[in-house]
Amino acid sequence: TEEGKRYLSSDRNGGQGLDDIYSVEALNKKLIARVKDCDDNMITESFTAMLTEKDKTGTIETTRGTDGSLNADLNPESNFELKISKKGYFSIYDNTLSTVGLEAETLEREYRLAKIPYQMPVYVDIVYYDLDKSLIRTDAEPTLDKLGELMQKYSFLDLRVASHTDSRASDEYNEALSQRRADAVLEFLNKYNIGKERVRAEWFGEEKLTNDCGDGVPCPETDHQLNRRSELVLEAFPDPDKDYELPKELLDKDICDELGIFEELQRELNAVPIVYFDFDKSNIRPVHKKELERTAIMMKRIKNLNLYIAGHTDQRGSEEYNKSLSERRSAVVMKYLVNRGVEAARMQHEWFGKTQPIHDCGTCSEAQHQENRRTELKLRK
Template sequence: MVPTARNGKGELTAQLEPESDFGITITKPGYFPLTDESITTKGFAGDTVKREYKLVPIPYQLPVHVDIVYYDLDKFMIRKDAMPALDKLADLMQKYSFLDLLVASHTDSRASDEYNIVLSNNRAKAVTEYLGAKGIDSDRVRLEWFGESQLVNDCGNGKPCAEDNHQLNRRSELVLEAFPDPTKEYDIPQELKDMDFCEPEDIFEKIQEEINDIPTIYFDFDKSMLRSVHKSELERTAIMLKRMPNLMLYIEGHTDQRGDEATTRSCPSAERRR
């Protein structure tokens, strides 16, 4: 091992033997370690070998994908319509070892607070069990449960609400996070070794390109009200926006060709942009 020291400019220096090969590893808490095994003085005619490095911060708990699965009233069984979303998460977690899942489960306002806490807990556990059957270790799934304390609409106790609005509250929010443990020092994952990323959020872009799940919202003829079927899409987008403050929502509005120009404007579709 070659001893090193810092000069007055803060640069790391060392006396290198001629006609030899060297390596260096640089570590700093909160950053990916950097290793360079290409340093050599073989055939070098100068007096100083210089290298400049840039450490990349570890993007702890970086959300890269969000989805929502829904439940029947008073149930915690995984429904058939939830399986494709969970299967997609299992595939991504198997492909990328640095991704873990946060599951935040909820209920609607019906039944007591105590009952709904237990029910939301069971819903979170049901997601873990489903992913476990797909080969995902439970240590990679972090559970939270909130009962009826975080309703997404004004369907609180005793308030009349349509069933599709109650349905929006019977949910598990699924947040796929990169580098989930802020106390851990991560190496650059093997899956990202060949990726030239300057900013940590480039990892988000890479996963999004693979998933390609930006929602498009459609409207009935001559209407601007949201269809019930699209409300869950916007709920999913809202979760991502809350968890990534640097993410902005770009909205384009379109109509068909019927009607005059004064009335055919701005029925929006959504696209996320950083």
């Protein structure tokens, strides 16, 4: 009928007359599930679906509607589980499907399949070594502790270790030394029960120096120190041949935003440094060179990030002089990163003189003046 009621006539035995009219009531409920990608387009093929009724064996047959939706008949007053899978995408699990108390004829769902961001670097750090040594220094332990804790918390993170030496000694000796440095990182992480399969170690000897301190070139010790290092890169979903399940840590995140994972970890790690300067100076201190090395590696590894650089001064001196000084401070940071291989087009630098102090000083301590003399770095999409 126009109201959607259904009837049939039949002369089956047991009726009231020769031909009787029967009303038809649907006992099964209908499932309609629409699967979309991150651009809100319907996915109509190339995914598999497995629908089961809880506490029962076997699977329930599913079909595809003319619009590509997933359809199935569901028993009334029952609970169900659905898994949707597609190669290279996070699988979808839904154990909330239920017809218990459902008065409507149809149970509708909409799901979103998100691509797995394979081998996505989410954090970079560096540990340094003494000359001709591979022991983990005390100043490196907090970095490795943080990485170990993070790998324990997030099972989808693996660590890539790339170890290096300075240019002193022979190529053969330095290659072996860099291997020992990589091994030292693995050994340190043992206390966090991080399996060896989650750590990939590489060693390069003196092959990849961060500066021009090659064989026979006179360099200060601070520059040689920058070469004696292990670069540590945490990668999310490192195996491109593996179908990863959506980690429980990301269930409440927007998984269609590939940077969502990255940004979440950045908030936890405070990964981008602030560069401080001496009074009336714009040269980079050796301690900040180490932090900028880490930033350079991060920028080179994570290609869809840009960097915003903002220069500031303390409040002593004229406004005009301080604006020029803050410009030099932001420019020197950008120049350092360009020299380390970061494209200038991915960076923006501005300068504010003394107009945006951390401490608005009438009378300030030297420590407060120091906090004002800074260049701030911020990562942006």
